[in-house]
Amino acid sequence: MTGPLVNAVGVRKSFHSHEVLKGVDLSVDTGQVLCLIGPSGSGKSTMLRCINHLETISGGYLTVDGQHVGYERRGTVLREIPAREAARRRAEIGMVFQQFNLFPHLTVVENIVEAPIRVRKQKTAPARARAAELLDQVGLAHKADAYPRQLSGGQQQRVAIARALAMDPKLMLFDEPTSALDPELVGDVLAVMADLARSGMTMLVVTHEMEFARAVADEIVFMAEGRIVERGRPDDVLSRPTHERTRSFLARVSTAGRERSSPRPDIPPPAAGHRMVE
Numbered sequence: 001m002t003g004p005l006v007n008a009v010g011v012r013k014s015f016h017s018h019e020v021l022k023g024v025d026l027s028v029d030t031g032q033v034l035c036l037i038g039p040s041g042s043g044k045s046t047m048l049r050c051i052n053h054l055e056t057i058s059g060g061y062l063t064v065d066g067q068h069v070g071y072e073r074r075g076t077v078l079r080e081i082p083a084r085e086a087a088r089r090r091a092e093i094g095m096v097f098q099q100f101n102l103f104p105h106l107t108v109v110e111n112i113v114e115a116p117i118r119v120r121k122q123k124t125a126p127a128r129a130r131a132a133e134l135l136d137q138v139g140l141a142h143k144a145d146a147y148p149r150q151l152s153g154g155q156q157q158r159v160a161i162a163r164a165l166a167m168d169p170k171l172m173l174f175d176e177p178t179s180a181l182d183p184e185l186v187g188d189v190l191a192v193m194a195d196l197a198r199s200g201m202t203m204l205v206v207t208h209e210m211e212f213a214r215a216v217a218d219e220i221v222f223m224a225e226g227r228i229v230e231r232g233r234p235d236d237v238l239s240r241p242t243h244e245r246t247r248s249f250l251a252r253v254s255t256a257g258r259e260r261s262s263p264r265p266d267i268p269p270p271a272a273g274h275r276m277v278e
């Protein structure tokens with residue numbers, strides 16, 4: 001394949017009259033790890049959902065591995081692809097959300113083999129053998145037969161990562177995978193993601209974990225109000241941001257990080273979906 005694995009050019013997305021993505025250019029090369037940062041409401045999740053065929057785009061151009069996301073070319077015309085085909089393409093992209101979304105009535109190993117068996121028609125024995133390898137990779141070999149409710153949030157999120165990897169994705173998308181976790185559980189999940197990055201997986205990670213981004217990302221992309229404001233090597237973007245908008249965002253995030261790291265057991269954690277920084 002030539003060209004970037006993800007290639008977004010001038011991508012626009014509107015919900016009714018509200019334009020959320022205002023012409024996003026974003027490319028991710030095979031093997032690259034990008035961290036996408038930016039204020040709440042800037043369009044980060046929407047961008048991931050467009051890449052993953054969960055949303056169609058309203059304008060511009062977006063391909064993953066050379067295929068138009070949500071569309072197919074018939075001669076000179078782009079037509080929306082049927083839901084079935086979109087689901088097939090989506091299965092080639094792993095996605096990990098803030099909420100782990102494991103099936104509560106299935107054990108850990110059953111959660112992991114579900115899609116390979118149902119979607120990929122794999123046989124049970126090889127699917128389970130692969131699940132065992134993946135559980136070992138995320139440090140949870142001993143939890144294969146547990147139910148999600150018996151696991152901590154961090155363990156559930158590591159199962160969710162193993163479940164995504166079981167489909168052998170060519171790309172992994174992470175949308176604030178540690179934002180719903182208690183602080184002491186964040187590190188194990190980030191360690192699994194760092195290992196995955198080192199293994200050569202192509203990753204696009206929306207995160208507020210700036211130290212992770214600095215250590216693991218090849219590049220950081222800062223997004224605000226539906227546009228990419230700047231992109232560059234972690235040290236450049238985090239330590240020497242070019243744009244005032246980036247500087248003020250980073251100042252607020254680092255303040256929130258310091259507040260969060262001082263234990264305040266009397267204050268409940270923010271509701272899921274809310275960020276303290278915004």
Ligand SMILES: Nc1ncnc2c1ncn2[C@@H]1O[C@H](COP(=O)(O)OP(=O)(O)O)[C@@H](O)[C@H]1O
Pocket residue numbers: 015018020038039040041042043044045046047
């Ligand atoms: N399905 C939807 N319908 C209407 N508005 C939406 C929908 N999804 C997202 N939005 C709006 O798009 C904007 C960007 O949201 P989002 O992509 O979730 O931002 P971020 O992930 O950066 O916080 C927000 O104003 C949000 O309310």
Ligand SMILES: [Mg+2]
Pocket residue numbers: 044045046175
């Ligand atoms: Mg979001």
